Amino acid sequence: MVMTNFADYTEVEEKARTTMAPDIWSYVSHGAGDEFTQSNNVAAFRKLSLLPRMLRATDQRDLSVELCGIVLPTPLFLAPVGVIGLCDPQGHGEIATAQAAARTGVPMMASTMAVDPLETVASHFGDTPGMFQLYTPTDRDLAQSLVHRAETAGFRALVVTLDCWQTGWRPRDPSLTNSPRLRSECLANYLTDPVFQKLLPASPDNDASVAMDTWNSIFGNRLTWDDMAWLRSLTDLPLILKGICHPDDVRRAKDVGVDAVYCSNHGGRQANGGLAAIDALPGVVAAADGMPVLFDSGVRTGADIVKALALGATAVGIGRPYIYGLALAGADGIVNVLDALLRETDLMMALDGYPSIAELTPEAFLPTGG
Numbered sequence: 001m002v003m004t005n006f007a008d009y010t011e012v013e014e015k016a017r018t019t020m021a022p023d024i025w026s027y028v029s030h031g032a033g034d035e036f037t038q039s040n041n042v043a044a045f046r047k048l049s050l051l052p053r054m055l056r057a058t059d060q061r062d063l064s065v066e067l068c069g070i071v072l073p074t075p076l077f078l079a080p081v082g083v084i085g086l087c088d089p090q091g092h093g094e095i096a097t098a099q100a101a102a103r104t105g106v107p108m109m110a111s112t113m114a115v116d117p118l119e120t121v122a123s124h125f126g127d128t129p130g131m132f133q134l135y136t137p138t139d140r141d142l143a144q145s146l147v148h149r150a151e152t153a154g155f156r157a158l159v160v161t162l163d164c165w166q167t168g169w170r171p172r173d174p175s176l177t178n179s180p181r182l183r184s185e186c187l188a189n190y191l192t193d194p195v196f197q198k199l200l201p202a203s204p205d206n207d208a209s210v211a212m213d214t215w216n217s218i219f220g221n222r223l224t225w226d227d228m229a230w231l232r233s234l235t236d237l238p239l240i241l242k243g244i245c246h247p248d249d250v251r252r253a254k255d256v257g258v259d260a261v262y263c264s265n266h267g268g269r270q271a272n273g274g275l276a277a278i279d280a281l282p283g284v285v286a287a288a289d290g291m292p293v294l295f296d297s298g299v300r301t302g303a304d305i306v307k308a309l310a311l312g313a314t315a316v317g318i319g320r321p322y323i324y325g326l327a328l329a330g331a332d333g334i335v336n337v338l339d340a341l342l343r344e345t346d347l348m349m350a351l352d353g354y355p356s357i358a359e360l361t362p363e364a365f366l367p368t369g370g
Contacts, residue, residue: 009300009301009321012321012324012325012328012337013029013320013324015324015328016323016324016325016327016328017029019089019327019328020087020327021086024083024086024087026172026173027083027173028081028083028087028320028323029320030170030172030173030269031170031172031267031268031269031272032168032169032170032268032269032270032271032272033168033169033170033171033272033273034272035172035268035272036268036272036273037265037268037271037272037273037274037276038267038268038269038272039268040268040275040276040298041265041267041268041276041277041278041297041298042298042300043276044276044277044278044279044298045278045298045299045300045301045303045304045307048278048307048311048365049365049366050303050306050307050310050348050352050364050365050366051352051364051365051366052351052352052353053352053353053354053364054353055353056353056354056355057350057353058350058355060355061346061349061350061354061355061356062355062356062357062358063075063342063345063346063349063357064357065314065315065357067157067260067292067294067314067315068156068157068238068240068259068260068292069238070107070129070156070157070238072105072106072107072129072315073105074105074106074342074345075305075309075313075314075315075316075357076106076305076315076316076317076318076338076341076342076345077106077107077108077109077131077294077315077316077317077318078097078100078101078106078107078108078109078317078318078322078334079109079264079296079317079318079319080109080110080111080133080159080161081111081319081323082111082112082113082114082135082186083113083186084097084111084323084326085114085115085116085185085186085188086115086185086186087323087326087327088326088327088330089327089329089330090330091115092115092116093115093326094110094111094114094115094116094120094121095116095120095121095124096326096330096331096334097110097121097322097326097331097334098110098121098122098123098124098125098130099124099331100322100331100334100335100338101124101125101126101128101130102124102125102126102127102128103126103331103335104128104335104338104339105127105128106128106338106342107128107129107130107131107156108121108125108128108130108131109130109131109132109133109159109317110122110130110131110132110133110155111133111135112132112133112134112135112146112189113135113183113186113187113189114186114188114189115185115186115188116188117188117189117192118132118146118149118150118153118155118189119149119152119153119192122153122154122155123153125154129156129157130154130155130156131155131156131157131158131159131240132146132147132150132153132155132157132158132159133159133160133161133242134146134147134150134158134159134160134161135161135164135219135221136160136161136221136223136227136231137218137219137221138217138218138219138220138221139195139199139218140230141195142190142193142195142196142199142218143221143234144195144234145193145194145195145196146189146193147234147235147237149189149193150237151235151237155237156237156238157237157238157239157240157259157260158234158235158237158238158239158240159240159241159242159262160223160231160239160240160241160242161242161243162223162241162242162243162244163242163243163264163265163266163270163271164243164266164270165219165220165221165222165223166220167270168266168269168270168271168272169272170269183212183215184208184211184212187211187212187215190211190215191211196214196215199214199218200214201214225252225256228253228256228257228258229256232256232257232258238259238260239257239258239259239260240258240259240260240261240262240294241253241258241260241261241262242262242264242294243262243264243265243266244261244262244263244264244284245263245264245265245274245275245277245280245284246280246283246284247283247284247286247287248287249261250284250287250288250291251287254288254289254291258291259291259292260291260292260293260294260314261284261288261291261292261293261294262293262294262295262296263277263280263281263284263293263294263295263296263297263313264277264294264295264296264297264317265277265280265297266297267296267297267298267319267320268297268298276297276298277295277296277297277298278295278297278298278307278308278311281293281295281308281311281312281313282311282312282362284312285311285312285313286312288312292314292315293312293313293314294313294314294315294316294317295308295313295315295316295317296316296317296318296319299316299317299318299319299321300320300321301341301344302340302341302342302343302344302345302346302347302348303344303345303348304316305341305344305345306345306348306349306352306354306360307365309357309360310360310361310362310364310365311362312362318337318341321337321341322334322337322338324337325337352364
């Protein structure tokens with residue numbers, strides 16, 4: 001299916017719905033509870049209005065950023081999604097996403113849950129840096145093995161997700177009960193890991209259910225601050241904690257040697273009823289006090305990207321928009337989405353008189369209320 005230009009998120013979302021298998025669509029599109037937080041993530045952006053500045057026009061805008069020593073041409077990144085392998089028409093969504101990253105310079109944050117092993121994914125990055133997102137298993141030797149493999153494969157940062165040691169309450173997502181393939185088909189990083197292989201009990205028939213049962217037994221690590229010194233010891237790569245929304249947690253993260261924090265509420269897919277991520281961002285940035293802050297949740301347009309940058313985000317991640325582009329046209333679809341979002345970002349900065357990201361500050365906003 002040839003994808004049309006990414007001009008309307010709702011239109012692209014609906015086209016993707018008709019293309020994706022029902023269980024995959026359900027898993028990607030639905031959120032926690034009555035989806036208040038998921039909806040609030042998007043709605044909160046509409047309450048922020050940028051104040052235009054005139055007589056500041058330039059031919060070029062500077063969209064480059066530096067993240068943990070990595071210079072990026074734009075502030076955008078592809079957030080980790082554990083089922084993107086299944087969203088691709090060809091069934092290799094991680095590879096398609098990595099190829100799109102190579103073509104655009106927009107880095108991919110590769111999930112632990114994957115159809116293809118992390119080494120294969122990294123081999124398609126080209127000159128674009130990649131980041132590896134870790135769902136920390138309860139088995140510490142396995143965690144160390146996954147991190148070592150990511151280092152060896154050339155990933156440039158380690159992102160540890162904190163808010164998904166147990167799946168959130170998603171009553172609108174029947175796939176949790178009737179489609180175990182969404183998880184069992186995304187275990188390539190485990191099945192190719194020598195430590196995980198040793199954890200598998202003997203199975204004469206090489207039963208896939210044995211691997212799934214073993215994975216279930218080690219997936220949900222309830223990390224605490226006491227685990228941070230161990231996590232920090234696993235790697236010299238920049239360590240980024242994903243899911244930080246409270247200023248006190250930011251300050252504590254700095255104390256334990258974290259290199260950046262990632263303000264996110266998992267797109268409203270985990271805990272429902274909470275603050276929109278964009279509303280939490282200013283407090284996170286203030287507490288970070290110069291430490292890089294990544295952000296996602298609710299980003300749908302270039303205008304949203306500009307607003308997140310103005311509130312202090314160092315880099316802004318997208319999730320569902322690129323998934324839907326992937327579902328419609330593979331790597332080409334992702335490139336289409338990224339191109340449209342970056343064009344809108346650049347044009348908005350140009351017309352509103354902000355020639356560089358450094359000039360986007362909270363003072364650029366006018367409150368618009370409810």
